[in-house]
Amino acid sequence: MENITVKDKEFEIYITSEKIQEAVRTLAARINEELKGENPLFISVLNGSFIFAADLLKKVSIDCGISFIKLASYQGTSSTGDVRTLVGLDEDIKDRTVVIVEDIVDTGNTIVNLVDQLNAMGPKQIKIATLLFKPDSYTKDITIDYKALEVPNDFLVGYGLDYDGLGRNHEHIYSLVSS
Ligand code: 5GP
Numbered sequence: 001m002e003n004i005t006v007k008d009k010e011f012e013i014y015i016t017s018e019k020i021q022e023a024v025r026t027l028a029a030r031i032n033e034e035l036k037g038e039n040p041l042f043i044s045v046l047n048g049s050f051i052f053a054a055d056l057l058k059k060v061s062i063d064c065g066i067s068f069i070k071l072a073s074y075q076g077t078s079s080t081g082d083v084r085t086l087v088g089l090d091e092d093i094k095d096r097t098v099v100i101v102e103d104i105v106d107t108g109n110t111i112v113n114l115v116d117q118l119n120a121m122g123p124k125q126i127k128i129a130t131l132l133f134k135p136d137s138y139t140k141d142i143t144i145d146y147k148a149l150e151v152p153n154d155f156l157v158g159y160g161l162d163y164d165g166l167g168r169n170h171e172h173i174y175s176l177v178s179s
């Protein structure tokens, strides 16, 4: 398969669409089994997870809902640095099983912050589903319940993942060609 250029960088094929779909199917089957009767609310974290969330939800056959959020980053005024606030959640998640749907969990900073904010709203439980997981980079204690694929610490684009706002639209996942 041919390399692609995104903005000013060259990327090579890394995970084909077929492999992605197979991993998504396997993950959906686990969710169907383990969250049956829970009527979970899937919360897709935009922008990155939009394709994964759509493909995953097409394969989830139990009763469930879906909602979408964004995380707004602010330049911190104190030494805490980057603070990310949840925007757009209009559902009441009190006593509900929630499944966060992420494109990628890298260091885990984003997910830990998000889990803290959602926990403050009193859900029954929070599960985390991610398309990609970087085990060598992850530094947190929170369990990532549903990981479709584990990847090394390479920079990836495609299937929702961007490089500088570009490249989300590709059906395969690509990695940066080191020059
Ligand atoms: P964390 O907070 O877990 O360190 O990082 C999560 C965020 O970093 C992701 O939501 C994503 O925006 C970005 N990220 C981490 N690794 C990659 C990657 O390989 N490719 C792209 N495009 N974004 C990444």
Ligand code: MG
Pocket: 045, 046, 047, 048, 049, 102, 103, 104
């Ligand atoms: Mg993300």
